[in-house]
Amino acid sequence: MQKKKIATVWLGGCSGCHMSLLDIDERILDLVKLADIVKCPIVDGKELPEVDITLVEGSVTSDEHEREILHIRKQSKFVVALGDCAVMTNVTGMRNYFHLQDVIDTAYVNAISNDREGQLPDHPALLRLNDKVVPLQEVIKVDFVIPGCPPSADVIFYVLNEFLNDRVPDLSDVKKLRYG
Amino acid sequence: MASIEKRKIIISPVTRIEGHARITIQLDETGAVDEALFHVNEFRGFEKFCEGRMYTEMPTITPRICGICPISHSIASVKACEMIQGIKPAYTGNLLRRLIQLGQNISSHALSFFHLSSPDFLLGYDSDPASRNIIGIANQFPDIALRGIRLRKFGQEISERITGKKIHIMGIAPGGMAMPLTAENRKALLDWIPEAKETVRIGLEIIKKFHRENEAMVKSFATSPTLYLGMIGENGEQELYDGNLRFIDTDGTILQDQLDPKRYLEFIAERSVNWSYLKYPYYKPFGFDKGFYRVGPLARLNVASKMKTPEAQEEFLLFKAIGNGKPVHGTFYFHYARLIEALCSVEEAEMLLNNPAITSTDIQTHGRWNYNEGIGCAEAPRGTLFHHYITDDTGKLKNVNLLIATGQNNPSMNRSITEVAKQYIHDGTKVSEGMLNRVESTIRCYDPCLSCSTHAIGQMPMEIDIIDKDGKLVDHVIR
Numbered sequence: 001m002q003k004k005k006i007a008t009v010w011l012g013g014c015s016g017c018h019m020s021l022l023d024i025d026e027r028i029l030d031l032v033k034l035a036d037i038v039k040c041p042i043v044d045g046k047e048l049p050e051v052d053i054t055l056v057e058g059s060v061t062s063d064e065h066e067r068e069i070l071h072i073r074k075q076s077k078f079v080v081a082l083g084d085c086a087v088m089t090n091v092t093g094m095r096n097y098f099h100l101q102d103v104i105d106t107a108y109v110n111a112i113s114n115d116r117e118g119q120l121p122d123h124p125a126l127l128r129l130n131d132k133v134v135p136l137q138e139v140i141k142v143d144f145v146i147p148g149c150p151p152s153a154d155v156i157f158y159v160l161n162e163f164l165n166d167r168v169p170d171l172s173d174v175k176k177l178r179y180g
Numbered sequence: 181m182a183s184i185e186k187r188k189i190i191i192s193p194v195t196r197i198e199g200h201a202r203i204t205i206q207l208d209e210t211g212a213v214d215e216a217l218f219h220v221n222e223f224r225g226f227e228k229f230c231e232g233r234m235y236t237e238m239p240t241i242t243p244r245i246c247g248i249c250p251i252s253h254s255i256a257s258v259k260a261c262e263m264i265q266g267i268k269p270a271y272t273g274n275l276l277r278r279l280i281q282l283g284q285n286i287s288s289h290a291l292s293f294f295h296l297s298s299p300d301f302l303l304g305y306d307s308d309p310a311s312r313n314i315i316g317i318a319n320q321f322p323d324i325a326l327r328g329i330r331l332r333k334f335g336q337e338i339s340e341r342i343t344g345k346k347i348h349i350m351g352i353a354p355g356g357m358a359m360p361l362t363a364e365n366r367k368a369l370l371d372w373i374p375e376a377k378e379t380v381r382i383g384l385e386i387i388k389k390f391h392r393e394n395e396a397m398v399k400s401f402a403t404s405p406t407l408y409l410g411m412i413g414e415n416g417e418q419e420l421y422d423g424n425l426r427f428i429d430t431d432g433t434i435l436q437d438q439l440d441p442k443r444y445l446e447f448i449a450e451r452s453v454n455w456s457y458l459k460y461p462y463y464k465p466f467g468f469d470k471g472f473y474r475v476g477p478l479a480r481l482n483v484a485s486k487m488k489t490p491e492a493q494e495e496f497l498l499f500k501a502i503g504n505g506k507p508v509h510g511t512f513y514f515h516y517a518r519l520i521e522a523l524c525s526v527e528e529a530e531m532l533l534n535n536p537a538i539t540s541t542d543i544q545t546h547g548r549w550n551y552n553e554g555i556g557c558a559e560a561p562r563g564t565l566f567h568h569y570i571t572d573d574t575g576k577l578k579n580v581n582l583l584i585a586t587g588q589n590n591p592s593m594n595r596s597i598t599e600v601a602k603q604y605i606h607d608g609t610k611v612s613e614g615m616l617n618r619v620e621s622t623i624r625c626y627d628p629c630l631s632c633s634t635h636a637i638g639q640m641p642m643e644i645d646i647i648d649k650d651g652k653l654v655d656h657v658i659r
């Protein structure tokens with residue numbers, strides 16, 4: 001069997017989903033026997049090459065995320081929304097109840113520890129925040145979702161292992177399909 | 181030579197696929213480095229969107245700020261809640277929280293050292309980037325890779341064996357803990373202690389050997405003096421969970437001692453800057469330009485008078501000897517400090533697990549809303565963390581202020597990057613691989629939370645554009 005290629009990407013999330021992926025612990029050494037992790041907070045990543053599976057953590061919150069997720073879609077046979085933020089925005093989407101400018105001002109102008117001499121972040125190297133945070137499937141077609149905040153390491157390992165062995169994972173069991 | 185005047189070098193993770201951090205290096209007329217701007221590209225807006233929610237939700241919402249140090253957020257948050265209620269946590273509940281926090285410190289430090297940094301030390305900075313990661317370590321030093329993975333696992337298991345979950349646990353609640361530690365789980369954790377200690381000792385050997393063999397580099401690596409802030413116990417010992425604060429100056433003179441964290445606003449202010457979503461905090465009495473201070477393992481060891489546990493204390497004395505009684509400013513020593521802390525955390529976890537009270541079910545006291553204001557503080561793996569809440573008379577949040585550990589290192593991180601860039605770039609048209617590696621390892625010394633976005637296990641992808649003052653691309657480096 002030819003070795004598959006996996007990528008994992010972090011958009012607007014807390015990295016907890018990636019940490020849960022790391023919680024597969026020693027089993028990561030089994031995974032790399034079946035697949036090369038080509039792009040990720042795991043190995044050196046240049047341009048995202050064509051890959052079999054990309055796991056995406058987090059919501060789409062900015063212009064850059066939007067460009068990234070479209071690029072990921074183009075390069076990946078299978079896109080997996082990893083965790084509640086990717087699936088339905090979760091905590092990252094809680095700012096949707098407020099005007100973006102209020103959210104920004106609260107942090108960069110009005111915070112009680114601010115010295116009132118600062119500037120708003122607007123450097124060209126920075127991403128531009130979108131008014132609303134959206135889950136992945138509002139921008140691209142998602143092939144599989146793994147809910148959870150974060151999904152447990154066992155579930156992540158199960159899903160990857162099924163895919164890598166050309167089986168379709170089955171999350172119907174309540175223990176596997178869990179939000180929060 | 182054609183006029184190059186102000187040119188810019190922009191370093192950013194390749195194609196921005198995983199985003200979050202980027203560097204612009206500004207050159208002067210002569211092609212020498214003027215300054216570096218370290219861009220942090222992430223903003224989620226917790227301060228605003230928590231408004232209107234009940235304060236008691238915060239220990240569950242705020243861990244979602246960071247998946248690597250969620251426990252510290254829970255703890256700072258729950259302490260703010262306890263101040264709002266005017267209660268103290270139950271004795272055993274308090275011990276369990278302390279134990280869980282030590283677990284997080286162990287797993288986070290293990291990740292930083294074994295997964296992220298040891299490839300540089302064991303395989304070399306100039307080894308093949310494609311295998312300069314934990315998988316590469318697994319191929320060449322399988323025992324060390326496995327041990328590092330298992331040390332991180334041990335820390336995570338502490339949370340799991342108490343609360344049933346490793347990340348974003350439930351159960352840290354105002355008044356203590358919602359679930360106890362069973363005798364069986366206590367034994368399982370105790371059985372793991374000898375292996376964990378041995379792994380940290382191996383890590384210490386690796387870093388000390390690296391120090392010996394690369395003395396000149398280690399000693400000259402981003403050494404600008406800063407102030408330091410860290411938590412201490414009653415007798416000046418290093419402390420993560422419950423203590424007061426100490427600020428020291430660049431010579432080690434104590435500026436503030438046994439400072440109640442509730443007074444943080446008198447001593448810390450922050451300024452937002454246009455090039456980053458991360459603000460620039462500073463020591464208020466010295467002002468924005470002179471008030472650089474650092475937090476995290478190096479800072480905690482610099483401010484502390486001693487460690488709580490015997491083996492860590494021995495190592496601590498060796499650490500102190502490096503500075504000859506003065507603070508150790510070399511940014512490279514973050515790694516050493518981190519391992520000494522990991523050792524202390526394993527030893528302290530053992531002490532707590534051996535305390536018969538640890539399995540008691542006297543874990544939670546109960547209170548209700550009493551006051552409008554709460555401030556909580558804890559040491560996250562990367563440094564001191566503050567949560568500050570103001571509520572209305574029904575307990576709904578009116579105002580939330582969060583001062584995050586990595587934020588406080590932001591000004592110094594920016595300065596360290598500028599220093600390294602100055603050391604390596606003289607003629608702005610050429611950027612060497614060595615320079616890329618050094619900038620990357622500067623960032624890695626601080627182990628900023630955002631680092632996991634750019635390189636959790638492997639080499640940090642970077643892209644450098646050299647742009648002249650009209651925005652024309654002069655050169656482009658990618659790796």
Ligand code: SF4
Nearest residue numbers: 013014016083085149
């Ligand atoms: S789903 Fe939860 S763990 Fe994952 S990124 Fe979002 S907040 Fe973090």
